[in-house]
Amino acid sequence: MRKSLWMLAAALLIVLGLIWGPVSAAKEKEMCVPMGDILLEPLTAEAKRASVTFPHAVHFGYSCKECHHTWDQVSPIGSCSAAGCHDVAEPPMDEEGKPSRDRLLQIQYHKNAFHSMCIGCHQDIKRANEKLLSSRRPDAGQVAPTGPTGCVQCHPAD
Ligand code: HEC
Ligand code: HEC
Ligand code: HEC
Structure with a gap:
């Protein structure tokens, strides 16, 4: 009798564990995802252009990892300019004052990271659309939507 009571208690604990485990784990990993506009600002105080x-x-039609490329899909997503990421504020130069040839340093430069990703993708779609339009294929009219590639479209003139 006693033994079966113990076993019942153990079974209950296991069931509770099965329910609580995932619930509390999910809580730990909660993340707030901004749904509206995000203002992207320069890291330097001497900005040449307006914020984006x-x-x-x-x-969100894309995979989150398209942009958040170091995300492990478990931890909350952090800032692009976190330490050691795209946190270089000024154009990287070498000792002679020429643009640095260090490719890692160049992409750590905040502006380069954003330009290469944002403009890069919009430009790729634009090129594919131009190719489609100039072809004589029957679906030539169906161009895909894309984003801005011109300076003032992203950095409004003030
Ligand atoms: C698709 C949007 C987009 C386009 C198009 C774009 N930029 Fe940017 N640019 C950004 C983002 C995002 C940043 C990083 C945030 C910031 O610095 O405001 C940035 C940063 C910069 C910076 C560094 C910060 C500063 O203000 O000094 C400069 C300079 C700049 N862009 C100039 C340009 C010029 C010139 C063009 C056109 C050739 C251009 N951008 C086109 C999005 C864009
Ligand atoms: C086209 C690129 C792109 C895609 C796709 C994208 N994001 Fe983002 N996301 C950004 C940028 C840029 C920021 C601003 C980061 C910063 O300020 O440094 C951001 C910010 C965030 C933040 C806030 C991070 C912080 O600084 O606290 C979260 C959370 C986030 N995104 C989640 C997601 C999730 C989840 C998805 C997929 C559903 C997703 N993102 C898809 C570009 C993207
Ligand atoms: C992987 C591809 C991709 C990347 C990366 C990307 N975009 Fe876009 N962007 C698009 C596409 C596609 C659209 C058109 C979406 C639509 O109209 O349905 C778009 C649209 C836009 C628009 C216009 C939105 C509107 O409502 O008209 C802006 C502004 C924009 N993107 C800014 C950015 C900035 C800033 C970044 C970098 C932080 C960025 N995009 C990164 C693919 C991309």
Whole structure:
């Protein structure tokens, strides 16, 4: 009798563990995802251009990892300019004052990271559309939507 009570208690604990385990684990990993516009600002105080309004959710047709490329899909997503990431504020130069040839340093430069990713993708789609339009294929009219590639479209003139 006693033994079966113990076994019942143990079974209950296991069931509770099965329910609570995932619930509390999910809680630990909660992450707030900004759905509206995100203002992307320069790291330098001497900005040449106005800050960029980035419509985050317009891009959710893509995998999150398309942009958050170091995300482990477990931890909360952090800032692009976190330490050791794209946190270089000024154009990297070598000792002679020429643009540095260090490719890692160049992509750590905040502006280069954003330009290469944002403009890069919009430009790729634009090129594919131009190719489609100039072809004589029957679906030539169906161009894909893309984002801005011109300076003032992203950095509004003030
Ligand atoms: C698709 C959007 C987009 C386009 C197009 C774009 N930029 Fe940017 N640019 C950004 C983002 C995002 C940043 C990083 C955030 C910031 O610095 O405001 C940035 C940063 C910069 C910076 C460094 C910060 C500063 O203000 O000094 C400069 C300079 C700049 N862009 C100039 C240009 C010029 C010139 C063009 C056109 C040839 C251009 N951008 C086109 C999005 C864009
Ligand atoms: C087209 C690129 C792109 C895609 C796709 C994208 N994001 Fe983002 N996301 C960004 C940028 C840029 C920021 C601003 C980061 C910064 O300020 O440093 C951001 C910010 C965030 C933040 C806030 C990070 C912080 O600084 O606290 C979270 C959370 C986030 N994204 C989650 C997601 C999730 C989840 C998905 C997939 C559904 C996703 N993102 C898809 C570009 C993207
Ligand atoms: C992987 C591809 C990809 C990347 C990376 C990307 N975009 Fe886009 N972007 C698109 C596409 C596709 C659209 C058109 C979406 C639509 O209209 O349905 C778009 C649209 C936009 C628009 C116009 C939105 C509107 O409502 O008209 C802006 C502004 C924009 N992107 C800014 C950015 C900035 C800033 C970044 C970098 C932080 C970025 N995008 C990165 C693919 C991309």
